[in-house]
Amino acid sequence: MNFPVSYRIPYSPVVSETEDKKSRFICWLGPVEDKAAFLQQLDAVRRQYPDASHHCTALVIGNPANPEVMISDDDGEPGGSAGRPMLELLLKQEVGNVGAIVTRYFGGTKLGVGGLMRAYRGAVGAALQEVRLKPFVPVVQVAIRCDFSQESRLRFLIDQAGGRCGEAEYSEAVTIPVELPQDRWGDLRLQLEAEGVSVLEVPAHP
Template sequence: MITDVSKYKTIYEGGIGEFIMKKSRFIATVHPVEAEEAAIEFIDEMNKKYWDASHNCYAYVIGTINPIMRCSDDGEPSQTAGKPMLDVLLSHELTNLLVVVTRYFGGTLLGTGGLVKAYQSAVIEGLNNSRIITKELGIRLQMLTDYSHIGKIQYYIGQETLPVLSSEYTDSVKLELMIPFNQYNSFVKKITDLTSGSVNLQKKEQAYFTMIDDEVYLF
């Protein structure tokens, strides 16, 4: 479960994974969702896409505080599909995602233990083929300083590996940064000390952010 809502794991891009057991084929489709209505709509899409499948089981988690958690066995024996699938999502501490596992029956009964293993293995394969990210709550900060301090500031920013949104060099230097929420006060104090209070800091909006391929994405 998520214990710190200032930072949580989710998926940026969903993926598809497949697991085969005794000729039964299990296809996991992982999809990002941020509202239950979107989850229900996607489940309906999967039911139409895989209309000829034996089962379309699902599990989803939405939200960080008191998250919505739902799952369905879709006709499989109770507790052998949806709940084990949900357990995988929770064990990975993920939210705002849905997974549908489609089963094509291979002619051999797998038993309850076999079903649990197959559905969980399919979910893991789907997650392995998805892009998992961490979204962190941050504060966008605009900084205006002269050139005499920029070296020390950039060195400190580099040490802390803080995302730089933009930089502008004219008669002075203007930087825009994303500062993790829990580091904001200490960052402001450090920059104030480094520049003897001569830097101009403007606090902007709060947003969640992540780094993807060295690019900053705000949400």
């Protein structure tokens, strides 16, 4: 099954705070590219709020329609009352490459499972209201080899396609590492061929 690549990712992290029956819920929500980076952020939050009751989490890596990584944790709250509703909201809002950490300071009144679900979902919802989201644009990375006389034209076309060039290597020809939106590469390649620009697509450096 093919899943749409159109989804949103956070532009930068935000921290928001909500309250329910004197329990404080502090939500960190921000862009995350892998699980290791998210765990580092969780460690930082734990150090920042060492006396908190719980640090509940949700993480979505990749397309929320079919995530590469999708995890949640209740951190001692009743099972399914915290991490899962946080995760479900991120998926429902079609946000990917995102992590959410909700820190709770217990206010003395138990909320019950239903109340906790609403509170943790609400904490993430408040952060989503504040965070700036941007469309995710998949990119392709290739290296293009051309003659010296074709370099300036190639750079112009790459720029027109919304791509960017890395540092060129010069030998018997010019090899330029290129990164550009995946949906523009096919058209660019056809345009180069139509204009007689002889290019050889070679693997980009890792």
